[in-house]
Amino acid sequence: PELEAELQLDRLKPRPSRRVLLLQGHQSSRQEQLVVAPGTPPVCSNLTAYLRDEAEFKDKLSPVALSVALTLPREAPRLVLYGDTLVQAQVGGTWLCHRGDTGWARPCSWARAHVGTPRLGVPSSGVPSL
Numbered sequence: 293p294e295l296e297a298e299l300q301l302d303r304l305k306p307r308p309s310r311r312v313l314l315l316q317g318h319q320s321s322r323q324e325q326l327v328v329a330p331g332t333p334p335v336c337s338n339l340t341a342y343l344r345d346e347a348e349f350k351d352k353l354s355p356v357a358l359s360v361a362l363t364l365p366r367e368a369p370r371l372v373l374y375g376d377t378l379v380q381a382q383v384g385g386t387w388l389c390h391r392g393d394t395g396w397a398r399p400c401s402w403a404r405a406h407v408g409t410p411r412l413g414v415p416s417s418g419v420p421s422l
Contacts, residue, residue, distance in 0.1 A: 295326045295362050295364065296324075296325060296326075296364070297325075297326050298323045299324075299339070299359070300357075300358070300359045300361070301320045301341055302356045303320075303380075312341050313341060313342060313344060314341050315342055325365075326362075355382040356382065359380040362377045363377065
């Protein structure tokens with residue numbers, strides 16, 4: 293079976309006001325299809341995000357919420373996904389970032405976050421569980 297995974301950066305802010313964007317595509321979210329099968333190794337992604345120019349937003353102190361949500365595709369009406377389907381983490385602190393020569397904001401001390409990966413199991417019955 294397949295799962296749809298969605299990463300949201302700064303998810304507590306409205307989309308136009310999000311302060312952190314992915315370097316690839318300059319968006320605040322990313323969707324990906326995950327194939328889940330017994331015995332397959334874990335899937336890992338290393339994504340780089342950047343802080344928008346400080347002049348583009350007012351809120352410089354509140355934490356940035358990151359989330360990963362898992363859902364079943366709409367074409368899978370007989371499958372049921374149960375357990376924790378949303379993992380969320382917050383990172384924050386005082387933002388002391390400077391613009392680099394390339395025009396991108398340099399990484400801040402708080403900007404490195406590790407969102408724990410939920411354990412997803414697929415029993416022999418073929419029904420995934422988180």
